[in-house]
Amino acid sequence: MMALFWQGALLLSLAAAISVYADMKLDCKPDFVMLVWTESRPQADPSLFRLGNCFPTSFTAREVVFSVDLNDCNFRRMVTGDQLIYTNDLTFVSSPDSHILPFTHPVVCTYERPKDWYPLIYDPVFNTYGQGDLVFHIGLMNEDFSGPAESTSFPLGSFIPIMASVEQRTHQPLLLLLEECVAAATPELQSESNLYPIITNTGCLVDSKTSRSKFEPRQKSSEIHLLLQAFRFALGKEVFIHCKLVAWDPIGLDNTKKACHYVKDHGWELLDNPAYSNICDCCDSSCKSRRTRSIEPGKLGIIQRAVLGPLTITDLNS
Incomplete structure (x- = not known):
């Protein structure tokens, strides 16, 4: 003292x-x-x-x-x-x-604040967010994740490639996770907003249970690639994807810090180590940690909210 x-x-x-x-x-x-x-x-x-x-x-x-x-x-x-x-x-x-x-x-x-002002973070190609001395990115990518998307319009059923990352700079190695993602028709979530759940339950890609959506194998721990199958929500209208990004200690995974997707005829699978996919079992119920979720001494946990959009999902049959 x-x-x-x-x-x-x-x-x-x-x-x-x-x-x-x-x-x-x-x-x-x-x-x-x-x-x-x-x-x-x-x-x-x-x-x-x-x-x-x-x-x-x-x-x-x-x-x-x-x-x-x-x-x-x-x-x-x-x-x-x-x-x-x-x-x-x-x-x-x-x-x-x-x-x-x-x-x-x-x-x-x-x-x-101008009444008609919307921040540049809603640029649909690639968005940047500062959090202390960390820099988070989220963006629409082309099919093989080699560069930015050339279009923000996606036919129903096609894949929407999304990449999120965090610049590590002087920090210890970080694991980038998508803790929550929902689609909405507005750039700001409102209490009355109509939502389409994509990732819930602290890292469960629930959309993968009813679609071909999936996480792609990691190239870097500080990046995460999501192939999201274009869904039937607000067809032909502007769609914004609201996500909660988490930079976390790579060895601190548990049922509240994870990236899980559903594999047909196999079940829930943990992206970073399928051998420990049992921590994804809670995706069908409620994922709660038995211990406190506060950050332990020596571990890093930074949360950043991000918005991607507008993008448009089109129905070729309409």
């Missing part, structure tokens, strides 16, 4: 010191951000400042300028009610011979 107290005191002292020796001016334009950081300490090398992953647009001995697009520099976007919020971090990375400690300063731009 005392250690935490002194650590908090140190952070407060550092923040106070930064406010004394520097000044930040932030101008949030509709499409870009202008940030000017004025530094009074001559030891601070202005070239070592970063806004997200962006280098300074220009700098002098005492002033650092960033003029950047909101779609660059790893800005994080969040919608809350009538507000559209972009957040990032201004960091000083320091150098080995510098007397100034590395530090981070928050950067926040808040806008009024």
